[in-house]
Amino acid sequence: QVQLVESGGGLVQAGGSLRLSCAASGRTFSRYAMGWFRQAPGKEREFVAAISLGGTTYYADSVKGRFTISRDNAKNTVSLQMNSLKPEDTANYYCVADQALYSILSGRPTGSWGQGTQVTVSS
Numbered sequence: 001q002v003q004l005v006e007s008g009g010g011l012v013q014a015g016g017s018l019r020l021s022c023a024a025s026g027r028t029f030s031r032y033a034m035g036w037f038r039q040a041p042g043k044e045r046e047f048v049a050a051i052s053l054g055g056t057t058y059y060a061d062s063v064k065g066r067f068t069i070s071r072d073n074a075k076n077t078v079s080l081q082m083n084s085l086k087p088e089d090t091a092n093y094y095c096v097a098d099q100a101l102y103s104i105l106s107g108r109p110t111g112s113w114g115q116g117t118q119v120t121v122s123s
Contacts, residue, residue, distance in 0.1 A: 001112045002026045004095045009117030012085055016121070020080040022095030022114055033101035034071055034078040035109065038091035038119075048093070049080060050104045058105060063089075085121045092116040 008020040020036070035050035049069040050058045057069050068081040078095060098104050098111030 002029060002032060002097045004097060004112055004114035006093065006095050006114040006117040009093060009119045011120045011122065014085060014087055014121055014123050016085050017081070017083045018085065018119060020082065020093055020095075020117060020119070022078045022080075024076045024078070024097060026076070029076040029097075030073040032097040032099055032111065033104055034069075035096045035098070035104035036069065036078075036080045036093055037096060037107075037109075038089075038093045040091040043091075045094075045107075047105070047107050050101065051078065052101050082119070085119075087121045087123045090119060090121050092118050 003025040005023050012018050033052050036048040037045050038048050039045040047060050048063055049067055051069045051071050066084045071078045094116045095114040096109045096111060098109040103109045
């Protein structure tokens with residue numbers, strides 16, 4: 001399995017932007033589908049975005065058109081560009097790696113998780 005470390009969270013005003021990054025260890029990064037989940041206090045974890053081995057992207061309806069997921073297999077990184085942020089985007093954001101894309105898309109990945117990075121959007 002890969003080890004994942006997120007970065008890039010912080011405090012931003014509504015309408016602003018943040019870019020989250022997830023660095024993966026290991027030489028097999030290109031074999032993993034990657035995704036982002038988030039969890040707000042008192043709420044269930046929810047799927048945000050995913051990217052396949054080939055670069056096909058998937059998004060939750062709540063972020064479609066505002067967030068962009070990308071991956072750089074040469075650098076073993078996956079990023080989440082978040083624009084037009086809303087207070088309801090406030091959550092702890094987690095990076096996940098799974099060899100099965102459908103596991104990420106189903107909301108039940110069984111692979112590796114990062115430790116999370118906090119995003120707070122003020123109104």
